[in-house]
Structure formats: structure tokens, C-alpha cells
Amino acid sequence: MKDVLMNIFEKTVSKSRNKGLDEVEFYGEWIRSLNIDISRDKVKSMKSSFNVTYGIHGCIGKRIGSIGSRNLEADLDTLLEKLVSIAKSNPEDPYFPGFAKGYSRGFEPKTVDKRLVDIDSEYVLEILNNAMSSSRESALKNGAEEVIVSEGGLRIDNYGVLIGNSNGETLYHEYTLFDIGYTVKSRAGGEESSFTMMISNRMLDESEVMKEAVRAGEYSVKFMKAKPVESGTYRVLLDHYMTALFVATALQPAFSAHEVQENRSPLKGRIGQEVLSSSITIVDDPFIDYGIGSRSFDDEGIRCSKKAVVEKGVLKTILYNYYTASRDRTLSTGNAIRANPGVLTRPGFTNLVIQPLSNLSSFDEMASSGRVLVVHGMIGYWMSNYVNGLTQATVSHGLLYVNGEVKQAVKNVVIGGNIYDWMGSSLLALSKDVVKVSNIYTPALLIENVRVAG
Numbered sequence: 001m002k003d004v005l006m007n008i009f010e011k012t013v014s015k016s017r018n019k020g021l022d023e024v025e026f027y028g029e030w031i032r033s034l035n036i037d038i039s040r041d042k043v044k045s046m047k048s049s050f051n052v053t054y055g056i057h058g059c060i061g062k063r064i065g066s067i068g069s070r071n072l073e074a075d076l077d078t079l080l081e082k083l084v085s086i087a088k089s090n091p092e093d094p095y096f097p098g099f100a101k102g103y104s105r106g107f108e109p110k111t112v113d114k115r116l117v118d119i120d121s122e123y124v125l126e127i128l129n130n131a132m133s134s135s136r137e138s139a140l141k142n143g144a145e146e147v148i149v150s151e152g153g154l155r156i157d158n159y160g161v162l163i164g165n166s167n168g169e170t171l172y173h174e175y176t177l178f179d180i181g182y183t184v185k186s187r188a189g190g191e192e193s194s195f196t197m198m199i200s201n202r203m204l205d206e207s208e209v210m211k212e213a214v215r216a217g218e219y220s221v222k223f224m225k226a227k228p229v230e231s232g233t234y235r236v237l238l239d240h241y242m243t244a245l246f247v248a249t250a251l252q253p254a255f256s257a258h259e260v261q262e263n264r265s266p267l268k269g270r271i272g273q274e275v276l277s278s279s280i281t282i283v284d285d286p287f288i289d290y291g292i293g294s295r296s297f298d299d300e301g302i303r304c305s306k307k308a309v310v311e312k313g314v315l316k317t318i319l320y321n322y323y324t325a326s327r328d329r330t331l332s333t334g335n336a337i338r339a340n341p342g343v344l345t346r347p348g349f350t351n352l353v354i355q356p357l358s359n360l361s362s363f364d365e366m367a368s369s370g371r372v373l374v375v376h377g378m379i380g381y382w383m384s385n386y387v388n389g390l391t392q393a394t395v396s397h398g399l400l401y402v403n404g405e406v407k408q409a410v411k412n413v414v415i416g417g418n419i420y421d422w423m424g425s426s427l428l429a430l431s432k433d434v435v436k437v438s439n440i441y442t443p444a445l446l447i448e449n450v451r452v453a454g
Contacts, residue, residue, distance in 0.1 A: 001030040002172050004052060004072070005162035011076055012056055013166055019080045021058040021087070023166045025099040027299065027341045028054030031159035034121060036128060038182060041136075041149050043128070046121065055341035057099065058083045062092040068342020097326035103169040103301035106334070110289040113203035116176040117158050127206060128154050128180070131213040135184045135197070138217025144186035147220065150194070152182020163301045171301045177292075178204050184220040193226070195219035195377065195397065200438050202290040219376060223397045226409035228454035229373065235428070236415060236450040237366050237374045242381075243445050244437035247352065250384035250391050250419040252440075255309055256347040257324035264387045266420070267315060274313045275420060277427045279358045282310040284319065284335065286350035293350035293439035299338035300345055307333065309349075312357065313424070319347040353441040356430035366429050366446040368404035373452060375415070389419045414453040422447045 005028040016024045030052045037044040055068040056079060065087030067079055132149045139147040157177040164170040181198035197216035199208060238246065259265040267275060276282075286304035288294050297303055300322050308316050320328070321336035324347055336345035367374050377397025384391045398410030417426070422445065431444040 001160055002162060005030060005054065005160070005172075006170070008054055008076070009162060009164045009170065012080070013164070013168070015076055015080055016058060016166070019084050021060060021080070021084060023059050023099050025057040025300075026054065026162070026164040027057075027338060028052065029159055029161045029341060031157055034124060034156045036124065036154045038128070038132070038149060038153055039151050041132065043125065046125070048121075053341050055343065056080070056083055057344060058087055059096065059098070060084070060087045062094065062096045063087045063090050064093060064096060064344070065090060066342055066344060068340065095323065095327045097323065099165050100300035100302055100322035100332070100336070101165065101167060101169065103163070103165075103171050103297065104303040105171065105296040106303040106305055107287045108296045109287045109291065109294040111173065111175045111202055111294055113176045113178075113290065115204050116156055116178055119156065119204070124154065124156065127209060131180065131209050132182070134210055134213040135217035135220075138214040139184060139186045139220050142218050142221040144188050144221045146187040147217070148185050150183045150185045152196075153180075155179045163297075163299070165301070169301060171297050173296065176202055178202070180209060182216075184216045186220040186224070188221065188224060191224040193220055193222075193224045195223070200292055202292060202294070219397065222399070223377075223409040223411065226398070226411035228413045229400055229408070229410050229452065231454045232452060233449050234452045235370060235372045236447050236452070237363075237372050238445045238447070239363070239374065239376050240431070240435035240442055240444050241437050242375045242378060243442045244440040245378070245381045246384060246391055246393075246419060246422070247354070247440055247442060249382055250386050250389055251423070252349055252352060253386040254389070255319050255349070257318045257320045257328065258346050259386070260318055261324060261327060266387070266389055267318065270315050271317065273315060275315045276310055276313045276423045277425075278313040279356060279427065279430060280310065280313055280423060281308060281355040281357060283307065283353040283355060284309050284349050284351070285353050286334070288351050291351040291439065295350060298332075298334045298336040298345075300332070300336040302332045302334045302336060304334040304350060319349065321345045321347045349439065351439045351441065354434070354443060356432070356434070356443040359427070359429045360432045361429040361446070363431050363444055366431065366444065367401045369428070369446065370403065372401045372446070373410060373415075373450075374399045374401060378415075384419070390416070391419050391422065392416045412454075416451045416453070417447070422450070426450070
């Protein structure tokens, strides 16, 4: 499959010279997928597919254009002519330094699980059916009278990425991906509740699937008869999954040099200053075996490196791609991330690892520290604002603990605050364990003085 991408790349570079383009950058990927959809406890469909997608980025002076295609039969001359037209119609970017050069690899983490490459579809169905069965059994064991896996699916991808530029530099790497997610609905005593499980990993781990399946069944029952609590100020315990959601929306983007340069980050001008609790170190680690963000080079071909972004609460660096680094007259940190082949990159984390350093406690100990609202599910967190760090979400799955005892299940209350307070002056404790949620590795957080509106 690499040869298919290489052929398109070489033709692109050759033809671009006659179209008036000063430079081109190529990003292509092939992907072989198995998709299974489920509905009401049954497999609805199972499909295999193969696709090639590529993006061509070109410049005329400091005018840049991008174009993408999913068509292997597409006429490259026509695509490049459209690209020239797009570039000419765009304004000049005074900061554009040209496309990335100096391709190289860093340490090579494991990113391909050969079991996923060679897996039999019947075994995949067995994994999915066993997971759904475990969820149903767990729900019934915890008091459900009726239970159903309402909707969801499983996807396995095997794919390769080729990056190239006009200088003839190329890099290629392959990956695998395993995704499973579904919603468990339970009924008991005239009440209904649901819970959704989601796993994303580059390797197949049946034990992880079964663990999360059992948890989904248990949690589909746990929040029945949920109701709001009185408005006020509470201690709030965000479980690992909820912490990751707030970090992804309210904190993570602020470390991008692009957001800093566009005055959309509260971290601007803060390097060397304390921005979070001294109990926290945040590391960008691209070298975790089978990590979702793991890689040896970024999406511009620049070698990746492991780095402390926040060390004991102090901001050490922001994250650069080639463009933003040139704008700040520094070097790329190897953090170029491309949303899809047909767009330019933006700086971002590979794997964001939060290391808890002190004030450590077990989850149960944190839940037992007085009156605590424990949050296991929420909606609306995506309305949190990384520009100022403001956090907001509506609790959908919560438990109110008083002196270690569950007093009620909680829903339909809004929690709000600021991520820099929650991970700074208002942070009471962090869990000893760290859980992976997509590309974020995080402890649970116990926070004081959180606004709760019922």
C-alpha cells in the first residue's frame, strides 16, 4: 500500500513544477477498516472497506492552498490546477516559512498490533458479543429488571501514512486502531437509566474490553432515581474519564503555539510561571507503546520528542509546529497535528500525560472526604472555553457522598469554575492511579469550592 501513496506523491511533485507552484507538501494515508454496527442487542451490519485519502498543499510565494481527494483515479493535473487557483485567490501570509524540511524520526514506539492486522471477523464478533453479554449480566446483577444494549459499534483500522515534500524527503509509518463503544440501558421499578462505554486503543486488550463492559452494566443501574441536589458550593470529585474531558476541552488547546500567537490562550507570556498546582507535571509523550497519539515523527515529518510541558505546576514550553516555530523564531517541538490529509497542521499534544506528584489518595478516600459530588458522566462540557479556562457541564451521572456513604444519585445540575483553579488553588487531591482516555492519561481530581447549580 505504501507503493500506491508513493506513486501519487512522486507524480504530484513532478507535475507541480510545471504548474507554477514553488513548493508542495503531500500527506496521504491508506486505511483498511472493519466496521460493526449494533442496535438493540443485535449486530445490524458488518462491513469491510479500503480507502486512500491524500492532501496536496502548495504555495506560490507566500500564498498557500490545500486540496484533498479520496479518488485514486483523480486526474492530478486537474487537482493541481485547482490548487494553483486556490493559492492565487488566498491572501499572502507574511509568516509563512515554506513547508517543513529536515524530516527525521525519533524513538519508534509500538503502533501496530499484528493481532489486529490479521484478526478474523468471527473472533471480532465473539469479542463484541461477549462484551455485550457481560454488560447485560452486570446490569442484572446490580438490580436491573430489564437491560438492553441499545446502540453502538466496533471498528478496527489498519492504516499507513506517507508524508513528502518538494525536496524529495519522505517518511512512512503504519498504525492499528481498535475502537468499541455502546450504550447500555437498564430498567427497574419503573425507572430507566443508561451508561455508555468507550474504548480507543492501538492494540487489542480483551481484558480491558471486559472490564469496561462490566462497568457499563453496573453504571447503567447505579444512577436510577437520580435527581438534582441543592445549589451551592461543593467538593467535586471528577473521575478519570470526566477529568480527561475537561482537560481536552478547557486546557489542552491552550498549549498550542497557534492559540498563543492568536491571543486565544491564557498561557501567553507565562513560560517560567506557575500555572497549575505544584502537585502536577504534564508531559507530552509520543513514545508510549500503543498510545493513541504515539509516533516517531509528527504530521509534518519532524521528529517527535518527550518533553515536560508543565513541571511541578510551572509552564516550561508551549507546543510548536513548523509554521508557528518559524513565527516565534524557534524550532518545531515535533507537535504538528493534522485533522485530515487535506488541511494544514496545528500544534497539539501527542499523548498528554498528567503525572500526580503529591496530595495523592485513593478514589474511595477522596469520595469519603465530607460532602462530595462524584461525577461519572456529563454533557455540555464541550461548552468549556480554553481561551479563558472557564469550565461548565451538566452532570448526567453523579453520586452525592456524605462521610463516605452514598446519599443519592445526581443528575441535571450544572457544575462550573475554571480549569486553572480546579488544577491549581482549588485542587485538594489526585488519585494515585492514572487512567488512559484516548490520548490523555490522567488521575481523578478532588476539587473544592465548585459551583453547583440545581
